[in-house]
Amino acid sequence: MKFYLAPMEGVTGYIYRNAYHDFFHPMDKYFTPFIVPKSLHKQNNKEIKDILPENNTAAPIIPQLLTNNAVDFINMAKGLKAMGYTEINLNLGCPSGTVVAKGKGAGFLAEPLELDNFLYKIFSELGDMKLSVKTRLGMDSPDEFEDLLNIYNRYAMEELIIHPRVRKDMYKNTPNMEAFGYAMELSKNTVIYNGDIFSAVAYDRLIDKFPQVQGVMLGRGIIANPGLLDEICLGAEARAEMSCTNEPLAKEKLRAFHDRLLNDYSKIMSGDRNLLFRMKELWNYMGGLFPDGGKLLKKIKKAERLADYMAAVDGLFSL
Numbered sequence: 182m183k184f185y186l187a188p189m190e191g192v193t194g195y196i197y198r199n200a201y202h203d204f205f206h207p208m209d210k211y212f213t214p215f216i217v218p219k220s221l222h223k224q225n226n227k228e229i230k231d232i233l234p235e236n237n238t239a240a241p242i243i244p245q246l247l248t249n250n251a252v253d254f255i256n257m258a259k260g261l262k263a264m265g266y267t268e269i270n271l272n273l274g275c276p277s278g279t280v281v282a283k284g285k286g287a288g289f290l291a292e293p294l295e296l297d298n299f300l301y302k303i304f305s306e307l308g309d310m311k312l313s314v315k316t317r318l319g320m321d322s323p324d325e326f327e328d329l330l331n332i333y334n335r336y337a338m339e340e341l342i343i344h345p346r347v348r349k350d351m352y353k354n355t356p357n358m359e360a361f362g363y364a365m366e367l368s369k370n371t372v373i374y375n376g377d378i379f380s381a382v383a384y385d386r387l388i389d390k391f392p393q394v395q396g397v398m399l400g401r402g403i404i405a406n407p408g409l410l411d412e413i414c415l416g417a418e419a420r421a422e423m424s425c426t427n428e429p430l431a432k433e434k435l436r437a438f439h440d441r442l443l444n445d446y447s448k449i450m451s452g453d454r455n456l457l458f459r460m461k462e463l464w465n466y467m468g469g470l471f472p473d474g475g476k477l478l479k480k481i482k483k484a485e486r487l488a489d490y491m492a493a494v495d496g497l498f499s500l
């Protein structure tokens with residue numbers, strides 16, 4: 182079984198990925214938050230920094246691109262190859278209004294002919310660069326997926342990563358397991374599952390239903406509990422190949438992970454405000470690990486100075 186860290190814009194940048202990789206059960210692949218390819222000199226600085234090899238020394242990184250322009254995609258793929266990357270990912274799932282309005286991300290799924298044309302062009306030019314696709318089931322209805330899968334089946338992808346929701350769901354409702362089953366049955370490409378694996382129990386349920394699934398991509402579940410993969414691994418009779426050496430999540434380990442993130446972010450962010458914004462975003466997910474932490478979590482949310490933030494974090498970890 183392969184495990185991948187999902188790309189999460191604003192959360193899983195290189196600092197998070199590196200710290201996670203050092204502290205917890207390592208992922209087989211780490212996908213970067215999406216990069217919008219532009220002509221190279223216009224490329225966003227933050228996006229470039231996130232993929233620079235010197236910032237990504239430990240873990241296997243797969244850069245993710247978000248575009249509906251084949252020329253931009255191919256140029257960026259060439260640039261990434263020159264940087265040493267051998268695999269990239271195409272985002273066909275982003276549900277955000279501004280992205281969809283431009284016909285990108287999940288918005289591209291509404292234009293199957295253009296999408297097919299785009300895939301044809303990029304697959305003809307990729308050479309030995311491997312390409313995986315991360316997709317939703319469609320824009321408005323899972324019925325759209327049959328056509329989309331027929332298109333995907335025309336191309337030799339490294340993997341097809343499926344988040345079985347439609348764009349209209351955003352992150353509401355539950356993943357459509359029937360549609361995922363359809364993909365498992367009919368996809369010519371290797372299928373990877375993504376969506377709502379928030380516990381080892383949820384993982385077991387997935388594997389019971391689809392024992393043939395070859396990989397799982399984890400997003401919010403890992404941010405909420407960075408020890409999730411260790412837990413999945415520890416419960417694993419059928420997963421002996423994972424060689425579990427780690428312990429269940431201990432407070433001390435989480436604290437050390439937190440401090441590493443805070444320290445690394447403080448080196449690249451100016452001012453308490455930006456730093457705290459980033460850390461508070463993590464607490465929106467990790468708060469659930471402290472069921473008695475209501476008041477202190479509120480203090481974390483309200484903190485405007487680093488000292489107030491640290492006092493609340495100290496309080497939380499001494500509960």
Ligand SMILES: Cc1cc2nc3c(=O)[nH]c(=O)nc-3n(C[C@H](O)[C@H](O)[C@H](O)COP(=O)(O)O)c2cc1C
Nearest residue numbers: 187188189190214215272344376377378399400401
């Ligand atoms: C804050 C946030 C940012 C995200 N950014 C990206 C992104 O850059 N690229 C992408 O393909 N998906 C992105 N996603 C979607 C996740 O990769 C993943 O598909 C989704 O969260 C479902 O998986 P999960 O239930 O394991 O979290 C984002 C999701 C969230 C919540």
